[in-house]
Amino acid sequence: MFNLSEQLSELRTTLIVVVLMVAAAIIGLAWASIGLFNALQIWLGPIWGPVALGGAMILPLILYVLVKQAGKRRREEQQALLKAQTQAAHAQSAIVHIQRILDALKGRSPVLASAAAVVAGLLASRFPSLLAIVSELISAWGEDMRRRDAERDND
Numbered sequence: 325m326f327n328l329s330e331q332l333s334e335l336r337t338t339l340i341v342v343v344l345m346v347a348a349a350i351i352g353l354a355w356a357s358i359g360l361f362n363a364l365q366i367w368l369g370p371i372w373g374p375v376a377l378g379g380a381m382i383l384p385l386i387l388y389v390l391v392k393q394a395g396k397r398r399r400e401e402q403q404a405l406l407k408a409q410t411q412a413a414h415a416q417s418a419i420v421h422i423q424r425i426l427d428a429l430k431g432r433s434p435v436l437a438s439a440a441a442v443v444a445g446l447l448a449s450r451f452p453s454l455l456a457i458v459s460e461l462i463s464a465w466g467e468d469m470r471r472r473d474a475e476r477d478n479d
Contacts, residue, residue: 357381418448421459428466 357377364373422444429437440462447455 418452418455421455422448424459425462428463430466432466432469 361374361377364377367373368376422441425440425444426437429440444455444458447458
């Protein structure tokens with residue numbers, strides 16, 4: 325059964341262990357830095373020793389920033405490419421829907437076809453999701469009209 329007191333006790337113990345490990349790591353790095361500082365002062369001199377140590381400590385930060393920037397640029401390029409592909413797909417789908425509307429109105433009044441093209445262009449630019457619905461409706465209406473005309477011709 326779930327016991328909140330035991331869970332909190334385990335969490336507290338885990339946090340204490342993590343804090344002690346981090347503190348030990350910081351103290352160890354401090355002593356290692358002091359020893360390295362003294363060694364570099366002896367080997368490289370009082371000026372170049374601290375410069376080399378500072379450079380060695382800043383190098384991982386510089387590498388992190390460079391990698392982060394490269395990843396950010398790559399991510400931005402991928403997002404731009406994806407956006408361009410999406411816009412091209414929407415434009416292509418808009419063209420397909422407008423073509424379906426014009427095909428459905430083929431053989432009807434040129435004024436009706438022109439008005440439908442203007443309305444479809446407006447829908448494509450302002451309400452692209454409605455263009456597909458209107459395209460389906462007009463295509464169905466056009467097929468129904470062709471079927472009725474074919475039935476009338478057969479009679």
